[in-house]
Amino acid sequence: MAKKTQKAKTAKTRKGRGLSFQALILTLERYWIAQGCARVQPYDMEIGAGTFHPATALRALGKEPWRAVYVQPSRRPADGRYGQNPNRLQHYYQLQVILKPAPANIQALYMASLAAIGLEAEEHDIRFLEDDWAGPTLGAKGLGWEVRCDGLEVSQFTYFQQLCGRECDPVSGEITYGLERLAMYVQGVANVYDLVFSEDPPLSYGDLYRRGEREFSHYNFSVANIEKLLSHFADAEREAEALLERRLALPAYDQCLKASHFFNLLDARGAVGASARPDYIKRVRHLAMRCADIWLAK
Amino acid sequence: MAELLIELMSEEIPPSMQRAAARRLLEALDRHLAKRGFETPTVSGRAKDGIAFSTPRRIGAAMTLPQKIVKGRTAERRGPSVKAGQRALKGFVKSLEKKARVVKRETEKGVYYYAISKMPPLKLETALAEILPSIVENFSWPSSMRWPQSSLSWVRPLRGILCLVDGKPVSLEVGGLRSDIFAQGHAVMAQKPFRPDSFSDYKRKMRQAFVIIAHEEREARILKEAGKLTDKHQLQEIDDPELLQESAGLAEWPTVLLGELDKSFMALGEAIVSEVLKTHQKCFALRGRQGKPAPYFLIVADGRVRQGGKAIIAGNERVAKARLEDALFFIKRDRQKGLKTLAGGLEKIAFHDRLGSMKDKARRLEKLTQSETLQKAASGEYPRSVLALSARYAKADLASEMVADQPRLQGVMGGIYWESGKKSGGAGGGGDREVGRAIAEHYRPTAAEGILPRSQAGALLALCDRMDALAGFFSIGEMPTGSKDPYALRRAARAILRLALESRAMVKLFPYGIHLRDLFAEALEPFRGSEELLRQDFPIFMAARLQEYLTHHGMPQDIVSAVMETAIARTTLNPVPIRAHVSALESFVKTKKGKDLLVAYKRVAGILAEERKGAEGGARHSESDLSHLPRDVRKLIALPYAQSGFKAALLERPEERELAKYLIKPRVKLLQERLARHEIGEALEFLGSLRAPVDDFFNHVLVHDPDPRIRENRIRLLANLRDAMNEIADFSMIQERE
Incomplete structure (x- = not known):
């Protein structure tokens, strides 16, 4: 009980220093909803980044206009640090915005979103640093920047040129906010686990996620059963093939995502040799490309 | 007088591309305008009348031209050949406008009729409306993209085109984008677009709108502001041209701020602190007046700052702190593992x-450092065991967390971990200091003119590392072609040459150099590369790099080429004697003897060329027929009477018998042996001794003797003379000296 009041106090003293984690998400979502984005729900599977969500990976293909914003829990098994590193997580949150076609004022829209969470361009140093992006497992390529605010990388900004091996026409703009980092900056916190998740109830990021980081790090690095993972990967790949035969794009794409995650786990487990790696990536990409074909064919 | 101003505004352009792109824009404008008859800066020779400028969000060009209009232009059209007859000519004339003149003109394909007609005067505005769209459409960027509002391809979305002649906007359209009337200043600081009425007005108003359009001026501004801060805090001035240039490419209105670090981070060492600050944050690490690393750094922000840039400084300090704490954390964990464990991770x-x-690479490297070629060539004690150990652990730090985070610290971290392993008696330790140094230095030189390894083992490891890369990529057919060199193999080859020729440690151990071809052969073994690579591809590739290197260092192109043509240079590819050979020959051809011999050589070559034409007539092979043959064979075929003997019994005159003495087989063999031992002085002495007999020969002997057998024998004798001289250099490539 005593512990809890103490936490409440910490949360309070931080109040006014910046938005809580959940308030930050809400503010950004509201902002983008006002720009005509559909607020889509997170995808219910283990994926490495918001780009893999069908709301981006598939919807950014084809001609129909599309605008969406969503939070996507993202898993990068090899990035786990047992809950000990103040900056690294194997599970974290991205806020993803996808605008198709990318509007001419997309940079200005983005700057205004930063202002909405208290980062006014006049007071801060906001820069666009060259960062061309490629997602080999998804057969994706784009040009853009990483956006820095006072030296801190707060977003990835990409004009998609290619997704699932297909040319993007029209070109979409993708904006990805690294929510933990952004919140740490806004709140002035040096350790991710000290983030104020919510003020009432008074919760820190650590309260919610530290245990998971510890346990999943053990799982990812030393416990996950390699043989099972290998067979899971093969199963998912086979299942995807079978679904592609039946021309069921979305179920097949799910299996492709599964395969991708099993690959990431195998990688974290140290079970992917240097020469085998390109082959795994190629196999996943191949599935993604075929899913896209069927998706586009309707 | 007319003034032209063009500005192409886009979203943020990578700093490394800005200046070159602006120059290309200016050049393209100049070229296209000149083609249409305008007196551009290149035409007039007044280069300063053309200005290229760039900022993170724009490239531009301004030009002053003496006239705004081109009069008296003519257009030409080619008609039928004069052989085509009257009818064709009539048809041609009929198709022309009335005022056109018809003339005959000789071309490569024969004589043709041409129609010349007058054209209306061309206005600069009209020309631009035609030129600029094509320049923009065909502009080449190192990487470019598409975006929705336009059909163009540009480095980042092109958002504005400003094209002014004497301050007046020229209306034009490119890929769905119309030219603007207004110019825009800084993305954040400036609000209202403005209308410039001249280039100087544009510059002034841009400045008011917080944009300095000249890259150099932004660099100067950074240096000036940085200087004020370093002075004030008793620090050394910044000295990092690379980061300075990048910083000026990242801000339209650079403003320099001072950040502070916790002193405890200084324990990380300067290499790590400055690398973290530079690559991640584009910040300048600083040193105190005595040269010791100081707990300060400089931030270059964009735009005018509020409240002394408090928020910006605080933000950057916090990021630097997190990054450096990460570094401490990574290093702690890496040290716990030690180099041996890390090396185990290289498999992945x-x-x-x-x-x-x-x-696999480390394994190959360990073997290659024990190379016979190297051990045989070493004049002192070859550092075998140090090399074996350093090769084994040279790449281990690639598996470390610190290098995963800061790739440019590769090598440096390995050296540090080796040292700390030694202290703790842990894995990878127990060896001597030399191993750590070799690991730390073996990626050098990291830039074309970057510093070289200081230690012997470091230099050797660096050499072997590159040779392994060349052999590997060559074996899978990934040689550089044209402008494509994705694995930077040319750079690797240049590094090898610098190591062999400039590294003090190397020169001391290998005063007579290293046969690069032999070393390549050893490096090729594990890849089971084909014989062809060793015989053809590698020598051609490496010889070209060596030629570049030597001419870059001021040696005359023709002599370098002539020496590189010799069999001995191509087979050993030992850069040390080749360089000596070139410089000895360079001095020699300036002497009286050398000049005379060169003249004689050309005369001989002329006689032999005539002879070939006569003997072979039309049946001669053209170059392209022979293209499938190896280069050396091709050369031999191209040389008439190459390597043919002569008959002593047919030598009639004493002068030709005298000359023949120098060209008998044993003497030529001796010459070849000397060259193989790289005794260039002796070889040139031989060459010098030829002068008198050659002069006598030409003064007293008539080559074209009526007796065909004697004549042919004389021709053969001369061919022998040429071949002997060619052992030293291909004199046909050498120009006569003043």
């Missing part, structure tokens, strides 16, 4: 899909 890191893992 690919060198290249088809060339195995970094572990």
Whole structure:
């Protein structure tokens, strides 16, 4: 009980220093909803980044206009640090915005979103640093920047040129906010686990996620059963093939995502040799490309 | 007088591309305008009348031209050949306008009729409306993209085109984008677009709108502001041209701020602190007046700052702190593992899909450092065991967390971990200091003119590392072609040459150099590369790099080429004697003897060329027929009477018998042996001794003797003379000296 009041106090003293984690998400979502984005729900599977969500990976293909914003829990098994590193997580949150076609004022829209969470361009140093992006497992390529605010990388900004091996026409703009980092900056916190998740109830990021980081790090690095993972990967790949035969794009794409995650786990487990790696990536990409074909064919 | 101003505004352009792009814009404008008859800066020779400028969000060009209009232009059209007859000519004339003149003109394909007609005067505005769209459409960027509002391809979305002649906007359209009337200033600081009425007005108003359009001026501004801060805090001035240039490419209105670090981070050492600050944050690490690293750094922000840039400084300090804490954390964990454990992790890191893992690379490297070629060539004690150990652990830090985070610290971290392993008696330790140094230095030189390894083992490891890369990529057919060199093999080859020729440690151990071809052969073994690579591809590739190197260092092109043509240079590819050979020959051809011999050589070559034409007539092979043959064979075929003997019994005159003495087989063999031992002085002495007999020969002997057998024998004798001289250099490539 005593512990809890103490936490409440910490949360309070931080109040006014910046938005809580959940308030930050809400503010950004509201902002983008006002720009005509559909607020889509997170995808219910283990994926490495918001780009893999069908709301981006598939919807950014084809001609129909599309605008969406969503939070996507993202898993990068090899990035786990047992809950000990103040900056690294194997599970974290991205806020993803996808605008198709990318509007001419997309940079200005983005700057205004930063202002909405208290980062006014006049007071801060906001820069666009060259960062061309490629997602080999998804057969994706784009040009853009990483956006820095006072030296801190707060977003990835990409004009998609290619997704699932297909040319993007029209070109979409993708904006990805690294929510933990952004919140740490806004709140002035040096350790991710000290983030104020919510003020009432008074919760820190650590309260919610530290245990998971510890346990999943053990799982990812030393416990996950390699043989099972290998067979899971093969199963998912086979299942995807079978679904592609039946021309069921979305179920097949799910299996492709599964395969991708099993690959990431195998990688974290140290079970992917240097020469085998390109082959795994190629196999996943191949599935993604075929899913896209069927998706586009309707 | 007319003034032209063009500005192409886009979203943020990578700093490394801005200046070159602006120059290309200016050049393209100049070229296209000149083609249409305008007196551009290149035409007039007044280069300062053309200005290229760039900022993170724009490239531009301004030009002053003496006239705004081109009069008296003519257009030409080619008609039928004069052989085509009257009818064709009539048809042609009929198709022309009335005022056109018809003339005959000789061309490569024969004589043709041409129609010349007058054209209306061309206005600069009209020309631009035609030129600029084509320049923009065909502009080449190192990487470019598409975006929705336009059909163009540009480095980042092109958002504005400003094209002014004498301050007045020229209306034009490119890829769905119309030219603007207004110019825009700084993205954040400036609000209202403005209308410039001249280039100087544009510059002034841009400045008011917080944009300095000249890159150099932004660099100067950074230096000036940085200087004020370093002075004030008793620090050394910044000295990092690379980061300075990048910083000026990242801000339209650079403003320099001072950040502070916790002193405890200084324990990380300068290499790590400055690398973290530079690559991640584009910040300048600083040193105190005595040269010691100081707990300060400089931030270059964009735009005018509020409240002394408090928020910006605080933000950057916090990021630097997090980064450096990460570094401490990574290093702690890496040290716990030690180099041996890290080296085990190399299996998971690919060198290249088809060339195995970094572990394979380390294994090959260890073997190559024990190379026979190297050990044989060493004049002192070859550091065998140090090299074996350093090769084994050279790549281990690639598996470390610190290098995963800061790739440019590769090598440096390995050296540090080796040292700390030694202290703790842990894995990888127990060896001597030399190993750590070799690991730390073996990626040098990291830039074309970057510093070289200081230690012997470091230099050797650096050499072997590159040779392994060349052999590997060559074996899978990934040689550089044209402008494509994805694995930077040319750079690797240049590094090898610098190591062999400039590294003090290397020159001391290998005063007579290293046969690069032999070393390549050893490096090729594990890849089971084909014989062809060793015989053809590698020598041609490496010879070209060596030629570049030597001419870059001021040696005359023709002599370098002539020496590189000799069999001995191509087979050993030992850069040390080749360089000596070139410089000795350079002095020689300036002497009286040398000049005379060169003249004689050309005369001989002329006689032999005539002879070939006569003897072979039309049946001669054209170059292209022979293209499938190896280069050396091709050369031999191209040389008439190459390597043909002569008959002593047919030598009639004493002068030709005298000359023949110098060209008998044993003497030529001796010459070849001397060259093989790289005794260039002796070889040139031989060359010098030829002068008198050659002069006598030409003064007293008539080559074209009526007796065909004697004549042919004389021709053969001269061919022998040429061949002997060619052992030293291909004199046909050498120009006569003043």
